[in-house]
Amino acid sequence: MEKLTYQEWILIFTLISLTALGPLAIDMYLPAFPKIAKDLNTEINQVQISLSTFLGGLAIGQLFWGPISDKYGSKKPIVICLSIFILSSLAVMFVQDIKMMWMFRFLQAFGSSGGVVIARAIVNKRFDKDQTLKIFSILAVIGGIAPIIAPILGNVILKYFDWPQVFTAMALFATLSICMTVFFLKEDYNNRLTSLNVSGILSNYINLFKNKIFITYTVIGSIAFSCLMLYISNSPVLVMEAGGLSSTHFSFVFMINSCGLMLGSFLTSSILRKRLAPKNIIKLGTVTQIIAAALLWLFIELDLNIYIQLVPLFFFVMPLGLLFPTTTTLALSPFKAESGIASxxxxxxxxxxxxxxxxxxxxxxxxxxxxxxxxxxxxxxxSFIIISSTKE
Incomplete structure (x- = not known):
């Protein structure tokens, strides 16, 4: 594979700004939950619902922006979707009740989802498979960094300002992404869809389900993503409640495991893609996870020290850095012209x-x-059974 050019690296940094926006918007306001609940006269669990509405907007928004990008390209849809994100972020600053926050968080996600889905489509459309795997690995590294940095940034902002300014920071970051898009993203007018009617869009989505390659690696990628969410949602219980560690220790554990995910992505981009076929990278990742999960289960059954249990947990999270970029590359690779819809x-x-x-x-x-x-x-x-039964 040829080395990436200076212009390609500029493009990659632009895509990084687009893909990092969602994770930042999810995690940056987490330290402000108690203050938000107090100011809006509600319970923290009601504030937590704003996370669910955000994820809902992220899912629905991707299905909307994918066909739009295939029809109209990348640049204009990105500017529009990030403008929605900016306006809804600023609107959150003035909410008077929690239900209004739920609505604007949904709109935030709807806007940020466009950047995520179009960034994946751009990579798939403009690079060959080997370059695509490398770039998706780089983006996965950023996906590991963002959850670490976001709460820290939120805490810094809360130290000097009130919680609405956290959403101001989100809007400023999106503004920077728009500027990078306008100046550094070159439009590609080839291979556009000719229609955006509902039946045509549904037909295109149905055709994707008929493609075995897409289904196989989308399922494996979805399983990997669900594993990440299971880890994130249950690790506080494992580490603090069952393990007896403090919140400070938990933050340290979370940071180490995030670094593990980044390490997996780095290994994929720098070493593994040169020595193993993508399918074998997935096999390596799933086998490692099977061993790690089995050991974690055994250690929990034996009620071993929490520090011992954290070792297999690390080696379960790290292979996600192998699975995310590889499954994304393989799932999208057959659809250059329909990159937006596939993404x-x-x-x-x-x-x-x-x-x-x-x-x-x-x-x-x-x-x-x-x-x-x-x-x-x-x-x-x-995942291992699926990839092992898949023919080349």
Missing amino acids: ALFGASQLAFTFMTSILLNSLNDGSMNVVAISLLSCALI
Whole structure:
């Protein structure tokens, strides 16, 4: 593979600004939950619902912006979707009740989803498969950094200002992304869809479901994403409630595991893609996860020290850095002309699968971490079975 040019690196940094916006918007305001609840005269669990409305907007928005980008290109849709994000971010600053916050958080996500889905489409459309895997790995590294940086930035802002200014910072970041898009993103007018009627869009989405390659790697990618969400939502219980560690220790553990995910992505972009076929990278990742999840389950059953349990947890999270960029590359690669629609359905499927997985786990979970470990093990086994039965 030829080295990336200076112009390509500028493009990558522009795409990074687009893909980082969603994670920043999710995590930056988390430290402000108690203050938001107090100012809006509500409970913290009501503020937490704004996370759910954001994820809903992220899923629906991707399905909307994908066809738009295939029809009208990248530049104008990005400017429009980020403008929606900016306006809704500024509107959150003036909300008087929690329901208004839910609505504007939905609109925030609807806007930010355009940047995410179009960024994936741009990578798939403009680069060959080997370059695509490298760039998606770079974007996955950023996906690991953002959840670490976002709460820290939120805390810094809260130290000097009030919580509405956290949303001002989100709007400023989106403004920077628009500027980078306008100045550095070159439009590509080839391979446009000719119609945006509902039946035509639905037909295009249905055609994606008929493609075995797309379905195979979308399912594996969705399972990996659901594993990440299971880890994020249950790690506080494992580390603090069951493990007895402090919130400071938990932050440190979370940072280490995020670094593990970034390490996996770095290894994929720098070493693994040169020595292994993409399918074998996925096999390596799923086998590592199976071993790690089985050990985690065993250690929980034996009630071993929490620090011992954290070792297999790290080696379960790290392979996600292998799976995310590789499944994205393989799922989207057959659809250069329909990159927007393919990217949209890929992203929305991840969120839908995660939603169903969380409902299933909540119905089975009795509060024990054993159930979480078994769920992670089951997900890794399913992914391994799927990739092992897939023909080249």
